[in-house]
Amino acid sequence: MTLVRSTTRYVAALAFLWWVLGGTEPASWAVGLPVMVLATALSMAIAPSRPWKWRLRVIPAFAWFFLKESLRGGIDVARRAYSVHMSLQPAMLNYPLHLPDGPARVFLLNVLSLRPGTLSADIRENTITIHTIDTSLPVEQELRELEKSVGSLFAVDLKPEQETGNE
Amino acid sequence: MFLIEALGVLLVLAGMPFFLAGTLGLLRFPDVYTRLHALTKADNLGLGLVVLGLALQASSWQAAAKLLLIWVLVLLASATACHIVARSALHRGLKPWNRKEQ
Incomplete structure (x- = not known):
């Protein structure tokens, strides 16, 4: 049941994408439909989907945060x-x-x-490996804030500090 | 209308230096990791500004939505590709460049 539902959702999302990109041209759907089916099958085979949702009312704040950070990131590296x-x-x-483990x-x-x-650069168990371009940046503090934002967007709880068991 | 068109042109022009910065970083930066920084972040911002500028000049809402969607899809692809390249470099034992060791 859930498999049917998630498959349907997946196909519907891909169909929407294709429609926005390609319109209603029948020739474009001759390519689009088989690719949609293949992509769905491949995705199911590689990574069985885990249910996730976004908190709708958090999306605008997160989008604003993301745009701001993209601007900062681009300017920083361009400089x-x-x-x-x-x-x-x-x-x-x-x-x-x-x-927690999952889409978040x-x-x-x-x-x-x-x-x-x-x-x-890598993720193993509960630890991620990050490459930083400048060690003088407040990387850890910003990561902690980012984790909080992502946690609130996905409506998942963060594990308390001492239970993460690094190494 | 003229103002919106002008803003659109300005945004597209503002995006150009970031594309250049991405390529410049790719050529100038010392190792694969720092080059990935340049490519992902500078091109994300460059493309974002160009897409925003073009969306303001787009003829319909659907065309504008399509442009924004392209930006999101490119972001997703570039962040994923960047992670894969960085991970494979790490697993091959490539050490990050360090000024002192040069």
């Missing part, structure tokens, strides 16, 4: 690329996650790669 001496102080950092984590990994100075 380094244009500067003669390129102020780079890169390092790998391990960060113990407080978000994947979302966090993607968002943090678009924020200023951080790049998700």
